[in-house]
Amino acid sequence: MSDSRPSRARIATFIVFVIGVAVALSAYLYFAIEPTPTTPDPAAGIIGDDTRKALVELRRGSYVAFRDMAPGPTYGRLTFASLEPGAARLVTALPCHRIHFSDTVGVCLAIATSPVGFRGSLIDDGMRVTQTMELPGLPSRTRVSRNSELAAYTVFVSGDSYLASGLSTRTRLFDPRSATTIGDLESFAVTRDGKPFRAVDFNFWGVTFTRDARRFYATLGTGGRILLVEGDVAARTMRVIAEDIECPSLSPDEKHIAFKKRFGSGFDVWWQPAVVDLATMAVRQLPEPKHIDDQIEWLDDGHILYAVGHSTSAALRRADVWTLAIDGASPPAMFLADAESPAVVRP
Amino acid sequence: MYPIDVAGLRGLLNRRSRASTRPLIARTVWLLGLVSCVTDISSEMISSILPVYLFVHLQLSAVQFGVIDGLYQGVTAIARLASGVVADRWRRYKLVATLGYVLSAICKLGLLVTGNAWTAVAAMLSADRLGKGIRTAPRDALISLATRPQDLASAFGVHRALDTVGVLVGPLLAFWILSSMPNRFDAVFIVSFAVALIGIAALVLLIDDRTGDASRARHLTVDLPGLLRNRPFVVITAVAALTSFVVVSDAFLYLLLQWKRGSGAETIPLLYAGTATSYLLLAAPLGRLADRVGRVAVFLLGQGCMVLVYAGVAVLDVGLWTLALVLLLHGAYYAATDGVIAALISGSTPSEVRASGLAALNTATSLTRLAGSILVGVIWSWRGPGTVITLALIAAVAAAVVSAFALKGVADTPIEAGSV
Numbered sequence: 165m166s167d168s169r170p171s172r173a174r175i176a177t178f179i180v181f182v183i184g185v186a187v188a189l190s191a192y193l194y195f196a197i198e199p200t201p202t203t204p205d206p207a208a209g210i211i212g213d214d215t216r217k218a219l220v221e222l223r224r225g226s227y228v229a230f231r232d233m234a235p236g237p238t239y240g241r242l243t244f245a246s247l248e249p250g251a252a253r254l255v256t257a258l259p260c261h262r263i264h265f266s267d268t269v270g271v272c273l274a275i276a277t278s279p280v281g282f283r284g285s286l287i288d289d290g291m292r293v294t295q296t297m298e299l300p301g302l303p304s305r306t307r308v309s310r311n312s313e314l315a316a317y318t319v320f321v322s323g324d325s326y327l328a329s330g331l332s333t334r335t336r337l338f339d340p341r342s343a344t345t346i347g348d349l350e351s352f353a354v355t356r357d358g359k360p361f362r363a364v365d366f367n368f369w370g371v372t373f374t375r376d377a378r379r380f381y382a383t384l385g386t387g388g389r390i391l392l393v394e395g396d397v398a399a400r401t402m403r404v405i406a407e408d409i410e411c412p413s414l415s416p417d418e419k420h421i422a423f424k425k426r427f428g429s430g431f432d433v434w435w436q437p438a439v440v441d442l443a444t445m446a447v448r449q450l451p452e453p454k455h456i457d458d459q460i461e462w463l464d465d466g467h468i469l470y471a472v473g474h475s476t477s478a479a480l481r482r483a484d485v486w487t488l489a490i491d492g493a494s495p496p497a498m499f500l501a502d503a504e505s506p507a508v509v510r511p
Numbered sequence: 512m513y514p515i516d517v518a519g520l521r522g523l524l525n526r527r528s529r530a531s532t533r534p535l536i537a538r539t540v541w542l543l544g545l546v547s548c549v550t551d552i553s554s555e556m557i558s559s560i561l562p563v564y565l566f567v568h569l570q571l572s573a574v575q576f577g578v579i580d581g582l583y584q585g586v587t588a589i590a591r592l593a594s595g596v597v598a599d600r601w602r603r604y605k606l607v608a609t610l611g612y613v614l615s616a617i618c619k620l621g622l623l624v625t626g627n628a629w630t631a632v633a634a635m636l637s638a639d640r641l642g643k644g645i646r647t648a649p650r651d652a653l654i655s656l657a658t659r660p661q662d663l664a665s666a667f668g669v670h671r672a673l674d675t676v677g678v679l680v681g682p683l684l685a686f687w688i689l690s691s692m693p694n695r696f697d698a699v700f701i702v703s704f705a706v707a708l709i710g711i712a713a714l715v716l717l718i719d720d721r722t723g724d725a726s727r728a729r730h731l732t733v734d735l736p737g738l739l740r741n742r743p744f745v746v747i748t749a750v751a752a753l754t755s756f757v758v759v760s761d762a763f764l765y766l767l768l769q770w771k772r773g774s775g776a777e778t779i780p781l782l783y784a785g786t787a788t789s790y791l792l793l794a795a796p797l798g799r800l801a802d803r804v805g806r807v808a809v810f811l812l813g814q815g816c817m818v819l820v821y822a823g824v825a826v827l828d829v830g831l832w833t834l835a836l837v838l839l840l841h842g843a844y845y846a847a848t849d850g851v852i853a854a855l856i857s858g859s860t861p862s863e864v865r866a867s868g869l870a871a872l873n874t875a876t877s878l879t880r881l882a883g884s885i886l887v888g889v890i891w892s893w894r895g896p897g898t899v900i901t902l903a904l905i906a907a908v909a910a911a912v913v914s915a916f917a918l919k920g921v922a923d924t925p926i927e928a929g930s931v
Binding site for chain 1: 538562563566567568569629692693694695696697698701702705708709712713716717718719891893
């Protein structure tokens with residue numbers, strides 16, 4: 165094997181190649197990717213005074229908080245709008261991936277890129293970020309109880325699984341007014357058919373609270389099965405009440421649970437919205453063929469809201485929020501274009 | 512008991528004792544180190560952001576993730592072996608390695624356009640791993656064939672150190688891009704692709720793989736049965752496979768540390784960086800030490816480091832300083848074993864089957880590593896982390912003792928001078 169110096173021609177070709185790649189790359193980044201604003205300092209306030217006034221006005225009525233997805237400077241920001249069609253959007257400076265609100269508190273889960281990490285922000289009545297929490301993994305779901313006393317988040321934790329490459333979830337209940345941890349669902353006792361039920365592969369996700377925040381519903385995944393559990397916050401217990409009901413969302417009148425119904429197998433899996441009547445446990449599949457990912461939200465006792473993504477590449481992610489009547493009588497309608505993670509608040 | 516070369520140790524301290532007309536580290540090795548460094552910047556950019564990209568941007572489900580992982584482990588095992596044999600048979604190490612690098616580069620662009628179709632994403636990730644499996648053995652063969660037999664561990668040490676620079680820089684570059692252009696994953700993929708292209712250009716244009724003999728024109732028969740009859744080769748491979756089996760994967764070690772500390776998953780990237788920094792700093796010096804005082808001795812030293820790591824996790828309260836010490840020893844384990852084993856294998860296989868030998872080593876260690884991870888997973892689920900750490904400590908001690916006896920008869924000096 166020789167170890168001769170590369171010829172001058174080859175070195176020159178290499179240098180020209182590197183310069184060429186650098187120029188092409190710079191040109192691409194300059195022209196093809198429009199600048200998006202960088203993350204502001206949340207301490208500086210998330211809204212200006214004018215927006216704050218408009219927002220105080222808006223929050224006297226019913227409104228929806230969501231993640232703005234319109235390409236441009238407001239992309240990814242916590243945004244508010246009234247429930248009227250075509251209502252003006254009040255955009256804050258706070259980037260959020262998952263959002264939920266009650267009438268007095270809000271939770272925003274975000275991916276902070278600098279410094280690297282995942283952050284939860286708690287937002288008070290006056291639209292101030294009162295607390296931030298370091299999250300132990302990727303933001304997945306969040307919910308605040310209607311009485312503002314409890315909140316939950318689910319994150320993906322990589323490397324926490326028993327096979328080195330797998331992913332597992334971590335679900336935590338906390339007080340959204342003080343950021344105090346109430347407990348991780350992993351530490352609650354579970355029963356099935358009255359008997360203690362435990363396994364090391366338990367994963368919990370997708371909490372939804374009752375109005376008084378004493379009880380909640382959530383998903384328990386174990387041994388390849390999806391179970392619906394009903395939990396008691398004070399007793400720190402959960403019991404399995406149904407199977408194949410994933411990522412529940414309790415209706416305001418507490419009569420129905422909207423959920424994601426799983427189809428397919430292996431890695432060819434998708435989810436569509438469905439509703440279960442809690443009095444009869446009868447499941448109704450809804451006329452929505454599109455795939456949904458995030459937890460469903462309720463617009464009112466008869467209608468649900470859910471985000472449908474329509475980006476198919478690594479370019480800026482796009483999604484819209486759709487609405488559907490739970491009687492299944494009418495086709496889905498677009499509720500908010502360029503939005504995801506909707507949270508409906510009614511006084 | 513082991514051939515610790517005292518004169519060599521003295522020579523190490525007295526740096527001018529060695530007179531040589533050829534540099535210790537061949538130009539080819541430096542250039543291959545550069546190629547690996549650049550390629551690792553490219554691939555680590557992607558792997559560091561992959562969970563966020565898959566689960567937050569594309570909103571793929573985590574349940575789908577586990578399915579693909581087992582798939583590509585099997586694919587790469589076969590590809591590794593095949594690429595080594597083909598490279599030997601055609602004597603085209605650079606060509607086969609280049610194919611591996613090109614395949615991985617294409618996947619960076621592929622991920623950009625496949626979008627959220629899980630099958631396509633899984634295919635791209637598998638092809639990327641396949642490319643890595645293809646390039647490793649021919650590249651290590653190039654390193655060994657460009658190096659004098661007595662300097663093999665030094666050469667691999669330098670190469671692994673340069674490689675680790677890329678492992679550390681890649682994630683920083685990716686996060687810098689995402690913080691200056693939030694949500695623009697396409698920018699990360701494009702930059703990663705461009706960086707990969709530069710690595711390929713360096714390999715193709717700057718590295719010379721003209722072999723010194725006339726065999727280039729004809730296809731050689733690769734004497735694989737002969738390789739299996741080669742006792743030092745078989746013993747070294749078996750010892751390396753045993754070590755990979757008993758050493759718990761990085762992910763599990765970091766989980767054990769978290770379990771001891773009670774800290775969250777957010778610290779895991781820092782633990783990876785700690786091990787990588789220690790590996791980066793120690794790979795070249797320990798490689799040099801291996802060439803001077805004996806590769807088997809340094810390899811056993813590495814196993815000793817691993818025993819100390821487990822003992823530390825089992826016994827000590829993991830505070831900041833003990834954590835630093837554990838990560839230092841963990842990096843030292845890699846520095847004293849990874850390149851040194853490649854050097855031992857290179858020293859014990861004739862040059863005609865060098866890539867096949869290295870490929871067999873890679874295949875054996877990756878399969879036992881996978882088996883070990885599955886076993887650790889089962890024990891962890893069944894008995895919890897406390898049992899894992901106790902058993903890991905016992906297994907590491909046992910592996911070190913078995914290795915010491917098994918390697919006793921292995922000549923530490925090369926059986927063949929390579930084709931230099």
